Amino acid sequence: ADYALYFAKHHNKSEPVFFSQEHERLVFENSAIEQGLRHADLEKEMSVEFQPVLDLHAGHTSGLEALARWYSPTLGNVRPDRFIQIAENTGIIGRLSEVLFRKAVTEACQWPGKLTLSFNLSAVSLNTPGAVSRLLSIARRAGFPLSRLVFEITESAVLKDFETALEVLEEIKTAGARIAIDDFGTGFSSLAYVHRLPIDALKVDRSFVRDVVHNEKSANVLRSILDLCENMSLSCVVEGVETQEQFDLISDLGAGQIQGFYYSKPLSGGDTHMVLQIEFHDQLMSLAS
Ligand code: C2E
Ligand code: MG
Ligand code: MG
Ligand code: MG
Numbered sequence: 402a403d404y405a406l407y408f409a410k411h412h413n414k415s416e417p418v419f420f421s422q423e424h425e426r427l428v429f430e431n432s433a434i435e436q437g438l439r440h441a442d443l444e445k446e447m448s449v450e451f452q453p454v455l456d457l458h459a460g461h462t463s464g465l466e467a468l469a470r471w472y473s474p475t476l477g478n479v480r481p482d483r484f485i486q487i488a489e490n491t492g493i494i495g496r497l498s499e500v501l502f503r504k505a506v507t508e509a510c511q512w513p514g515k516l517t518l519s520f521n522l523s524a525v526s527l528n529t530p531g532a533v534s535r536l537l538s539i540a541r542r543a544g545f546p547l548s549r550l551v552f553e554i555t556e557s558a559v560l561k562d563f564e565t566a567l568e569v570l571e572e573i574k575t576a577g578a579r580i581a582i583d584d585f586g587t588g589f590s591s592l593a594y595v596h597r598l599p600i601d602a603l604k605v606d607r608s609f610v611r612d613v614v615h616n617e618k619s620a621n622v623l624r625s626i627l628d629l630c631e632n633m634s635l636s637c638v639v640e641g642v643e644t645q646e647q648f649d650l651i652s653d654l655g656a657g658q659i660q661g662f663y664y665s666k667p668l669s670g671g672d673t674h675m676v677l678q679i680e681f682h683d684q685l686m687s688l689a690s
Pocket of ligand 4: 584
């Protein structure tokens with residue numbers, strides 16, 4: 402209450418109130434997104450892009466993460482961090498995930514080698530029994546090996562209903578697929594639960610990478626997370642590597658895998674196919690010589 406009084410007293414009346422304008426704009430946009438989603442032809446308007454993950458020890462792409470893309474005829478391109486949450490709140494996420502997953506798996510069936518497909522699991526899917534079973538049967542029906550499938554989950558999704566989430570995670574493991582914690586380090590209790598979950602990998606949030614070059618503390622945190630992974634036999638993907646400087650520093654820290662614009666931006670299905678053909682073709686050629 403004291404703060405409210407402070408702001409009321411000191412607010413300069415000639416200046417626009419950014420907060421309420423921004424808030425109004427968001428409410429308006431959210432309802433437009435919600436309407437757009439409700440009327441969307443998901444099969445037509447939704448697509449997936451794929452962002453390669455570089456394995457630093459192997460020196461090649463080890464897998465790709467599927468990222469949702471929505472082109473709405475009324476709204477244009479809408480970013481997933483805007484529409485996924487609204488799809489969750491409106492109950493559209495179940496059907497949406499199935500559409501996205503089917504598209505992702507269909508593409509991944511065309512990829513060479515042992516490349517993995519990572520798919521972001523929404524909080525709702527993680528807390529709705531049956532949702533993951535349906536995704537797993539989509540993969541089985543498409544003939545994509547479940548051992549090459551990685552589900553990315555976030556800490557907050559797990560903590561919503563720990564017991565249900567744990568059951569779903571066990572189901573994933575029993576099916577032979579893998580689990581990665583996404584945006585690791587941004588939650589509040591990362592260390593408190595990480596050993597209680599049947600996980601295979603951590604994906605370090607890109608906020609640690611952003612200032613790693615100029616901030617020794619970020620480098621220390623990164624080093625600690627890499628040690629944690631080493632000690633717990635978890636794979637570790639460092640996300641959001643954009644520059645040569647960041648890349649050099651992160652390789653020096655001993656990171657096993659990186660993902661980010663430095664290596665590749667997310668690619669359309671067609672471009673992914675082409676890039677993988679070239680990458681794995683060259684590798685075969687150099688092995689032969
Ligand atoms: P995420 O799973 O952490 O995905 C990584 C995001 O970081 C992607 O944004 C990617 O384009 C972006 N990114 C990758 N490398 C870099 C980099 O070097 N620099 C910067 N600045 N950004 C980079 P995108 O595609 O906008 O996705 C945002 C989030 O939306 C994802 O974060 C994920 O939480 C969610 N999302 C995306 N697709 C799906 C989906 O199919 N299902 C669900 N449930 N969530 C999804
Ligand atoms: Mg992800
Ligand atoms: Mg992430
Ligand atoms: Mg994220």
